[in-house]
Each structure stands twice: as C-alpha cells, then as structure tokens.
Amino acid sequence: MPLPLYLLALAVFAMGTSEFMLAGLLPDIASDFDVTVGTAGVLTSAFAIGMIVGAPLVAALARNWPRRPALLGFVLAFAAAHALGAVTTNFPVLCAARVVAALANAGFLAVALTAAAGLVSPDRKGRALAVLLSGTTVATIAGVPGGSVLGTALGWRATFWAVAALCLPAALGILKGIPAGRDEIETAGRPALRAELAQLARPRLILVMLLGALVNAATFGSLTFLAPVVTDSAGLSELWISVALVLFGAGSFTGVTIAGRLSDRSPGPVIAIAGPLLLIGWPALAMLANEPVTLLLLVFMQGALSFALGSTLITRVLYEADRAPTMAGSYATASLNVGAAVGPVVAAATLVTKAGVLGPLWASGLLIAVALLIAFPLLSAITAGRSTELLR
Numbered sequence: 041m042p043l044p045l046y047l048l049a050l051a052v053f054a055m056g057t058s059e060f061m062l063a064g065l066l067p068d069i070a071s072d073f074d075v076t077v078g079t080a081g082v083l084t085s086a087f088a089i090g091m092i093v094g095a096p097l098v099a100a101l102a103r104n105w106p107r108r109p110a111l112l113g114f115v116l117a118f119a120a121a122h123a124l125g126a127v128t129t130n131f132p133v134l135c136a137a138r139v140v141a142a143l144a145n146a147g148f149l150a151v152a153l154t155a156a157a158g159l160v161s162p163d164r165k166g167r168a169l170a171v172l173l174s175g176t177t178v179a180t181i182a183g184v185p186g187g188s189v190l191g192t193a194l195g196w197r198a199t200f201w202a203v204a205a206l207c208l209p210a211a212l213g214i215l216k217g218i219p220a221g222r223d224e225i226e227t228a229g230r231p232a233l234r235a236e237l238a239q240l241a242r243p244r245l246i247l248v249m250l251l252g253a254l255v256n257a258a259t260f261g262s263l264t265f266l267a268p269v270v271t272d273s274a275g276l277s278e279l280w281i282s283v284a285l286v287l288f289g290a291g292s293f294t295g296v297t298i299a300g301r302l303s304d305r306s307p308g309p310v311i312a313i314a315g316p317l318l319l320i321g322w323p324a325l326a327m328l329a330n331e332p333v334t335l336l337l338l339v340f341m342q343g344a345l346s347f348a349l350g351s352t353l354i355t356r357v358l359y360e361a362d363r364a365p366t367m368a369g370s371y372a373t374a375s376l377n378v379g380a381a382v383g384p385v386v387a388a389a390t391l392v393t394k395a396g397v398l399g400p401l402w403a404s405g406l407l408i409a410v411a412l413l414i415a416f417p418l419l420s421a422i423t424a425g426r427s428t429e430l431l432r
Contacts, residue, residue: 045168046171048155048172049174050209051111051115052175053175053178053179054183054210055179056183057183057206058087059145061188062081062083064185064187064188064282065199066265067080069134072195073134075131081265081385081387081388083138084264084384087141087142088380089142090138090140090141090145090146091374092377093146094143094147095146095147095150095370096367096374098146099146099147099150099366100233100367100370102147102151103233103366103367107155108214108215112214114147114151115148117140117144118144118207119203119204119211120140120204121137121140122201123204124137124140125138126204127197149372150367150369150370150373151369152172152369153172153358153368153369156168156171156172171300174296174297185283185285185289186282187202231365235363236365237367239361239371240371242360244421245361247414247421247422248356249374252354252356252357252372252375252379253375253382254379255349256377256378256379257382257383257407258318258379258404258405258407258408259347260383260387261383261407262325262403264383264384264400265384265400266281268397272397273329273330274329274335284336287339288340288342290343291339291344291347292347295343295344295346295351296347298348299314299351299352302352307352307422307423308420310348310349310352311352311353312419315412318342318345319405322404322405322408323402325342326398326402326405329401350376354375354376356422357371383404386403387400390402390403
C-alpha cells in the first residue's frame with residue numbers, strides 16, 4: 041500500500057477520535073450543560089447529520105479542487121471547530137460546532153475515499169479502504185479511550201483541545217505526503233456531475249447504501265450509550281469505560297483488517313457469517329451485561345463483527361458507484377452517517393422504556409435483524425460484479 045494512504049489514515053485517526061469520543065464523555069457533558077444524557081446524545085446525531093449533508097454537498101463543490109489543498113483545508117476547519125467546542129458554555133453552540141466539524145470531516149472523507157481508491161489498482165479497493173478505515177479503528181483503540189481518560193482527569197473540554205491539536209500533525213502529513221496539483225482523474229475524461237448524481241437511481245447502489253446505514257446505526261446506537269451499560273449494568277467504575285472502548289476498538293481493528301482482505305473477492309461469506317453472529321451478539325450483550333467479563337468479551341466481538349460487516353458493505357458502495365469517480369466517496373460517507381445519525385436517536389428513545397440502559401443493545405439487534413431480512417434474499421445481487429444485471 042502506498043505511503044500517502046497511511047498519511048490519509050492519520051487524519052482519519054484524528055477525526056475518528058472525535059466522532060467516537062462522545063461515547064465516554066456524554067455523562068460529563070450532560071452534567072456540565074445541565075441536560076439529560078439522552079439530550080447530550082443529540083451531539084452524536086448532530087455530527088452525523090452534518091456528515092450526511094456535507095458528504096455529497098462538499099464533494100460536489102470540491103470535485104474540481106486540487107486534492108492536497110482540499111484535504112488540508114478540511115483538516116484545519118475540523119481543528120477550528122473543536123477549539124470552538126472546547127471554549128463554549130452554550131449547548132446549541134456546541135451542537136453547531138459539531139455540525140461544522142462534521143461538514144469538514146465529510147468533505148475530507150469524501151475526497152480521501154476517492155483518493156484512496158485511486159491510489160491502488162481497481163481490484164484492491166477493499167484493502168485500500170481497510171487501510172483508510174484503520175485510522176478510525178485505531179482511534180477507537182487509542183484515541184477514544186485516551187480521550188475518555190483525559191476527560192475523566194481534566195474534564196471533557198481537554199479532550200476537545202486534544203483533538204484540535206491532533207489535527208496539526210495530520211495536516212503536516214498531508215502537506216508532505218499528498219502530491220500537489222490536480223486529481224489523478226483527468227478532468228476531460230471525468231463524467232459530468234449530473235451523470236455522477238444519476239448513479240443514485242441505481243437500485244443496487246441504493247440497496248448497499250441502505251444496508252451499510254442499518255449496520256452503522258446498530259453500531260453507533262449501542263456505542264453512544266455504552267458508558268452507562270458499563271457503570272450501571274456491570275457495576276464497574278468509570279475507568280472501565282475506557283477499557284470497554286479499547287476492547288471495542290481492538291475488535292473493530294481486527295474486523296476491518298480481516299474483512300479488508302476478503303471484501304474485494306469474497307464479500308458474500310463475510311456478510312453471510314458476520315451478519316447472523318452480529319444479530320446474536322447484541323441481544324446476548326443485553327442479557328449478559330451484568331457479568332463484567334462476559335460483557336467485555338462481547339464488546340470486543342461486536343466491535344469486530346460490526347466493522348467487518350460494515351466495511352464490506354461500504355466497499356460494495358464504492359464498487360457500485362465506480363461510474364461516479366468524484367462522488368463515490370461521498371455516497372459511502374453518507375451511507376455510514378445516515379446510520380450514525382439514526383442509531384443514537386433510536387437508542388435514546390429506548391432509554392425511557394423498561395429496558396433502561398440496555399435498551400440501545402436491544403435496538404441494535406433489531407436494526408441488524410432488519411438489515412439481514414433485506415440482505416439475505418438479495419445476497420447474490422449485493423455481491424455481484426458490475427457485469428451482473430440483477431437489480432439494475
């Protein structure tokens with residue numbers, strides 16, 4: 041894999057730390073702003089909504105920009121939004137800062153996903169995506185738990201400052217590692233924007249985007265409210281929240297690494313195996329959450345299965361959108377973040393039911409069940425190459 045791909049992953053690490061870090065900070069943020077934990081969870085959805093809107097919009101605006109200044113501008117805007125979030129004492133302003141950060145993140149990912157696919161041969165998109173997404177999974181292993189520990193010790197605002205600072209070496213890496221000049225795709229041979237947007241009318245592309253969104257909704261729904269499960273259901277101290285996040289991140293890194301080697305040529309087995317196991321895992325986690333050791337083991341497994349299945353589906357989005365070379369990354373980003381927006385909202389609604397803090401785990405199981413009910417009858421269409429006319 042080329043070095044610039046790993047430099048892009050460094051920036052994704054900084055952004056992934058921000059996207060996931062609220063899972064360990066929500067109780068403190070809620071207390072600081074005098075809102076409920078469920079209300080504070082809106083910050084996760086606000087970020088995701090910014091990503092959904094921003095991915096196609098910013099990708100369309102940036103499609104003719106030189107790649108390096110576009111990526112650099114998005115990273116610096118992301119850092120500025122976190123500096124604002126760190127100093128504000130107004131919850132709506134914090135929400136707005138999260139939306140701005142999300143727009144920057146969306147623009148970066150939309151360009152970076154397309155860039156990553158263009159840095160390798162056409163049959164290695166899955167592996168390139170795995171390297172890029174490893175920035176996110178390493179963030180869940182190191183960045184998010186580290187942010188949780190920092191937030192516990194110095195307050196949640198210190199974590200926002202740390203993310204802003206983390207963007208600086210990422211910006212330097214972009215300057216040093218990404219070639220200057222125009223995109224590798226020649227402007228003369230590139231489809232018009234209208235033609236790229238028209239790809240969204242293809243049923244098979246819509247199908248894999250929907251499935252990716254459902255899987256990510258299940259992942260974010262439970263991850264956002266994992267902290268109270270660890271402290272209330274399992275009866276562990278707040279420091280164990282960081283341990284749980286490390287285990288989830290280690291699992292996600294394992295899952296995306298394995299799936300990255302399989303998703304190009306064998307996506308069917310990944311979906312057929314990881315999907316049912318993931319469906320079993322969420323209810324099992326809800327029923328066994330009062331057993332600390334079992335809880336932590338299942339958190340690792342769910343992280344691995346969620347990212348193995350999710351990254352495979354997002355790779356299928358890139359394949360299905362290969363006739364939209366400048367917009368394919370935005371379609372993948374939007375799919376991921378529709379799930380990230382819907383998941384916490386659905387999960388938050390379950391907190392006031394009899395299930396309590398375990399409600400998000402049951403909701404995640406339901407979302408995976410819906411995904412599998414859609415996916416399994418159409419599995420051959422989902423995993424088919426471009427030559428197949430199914431669902432076209």
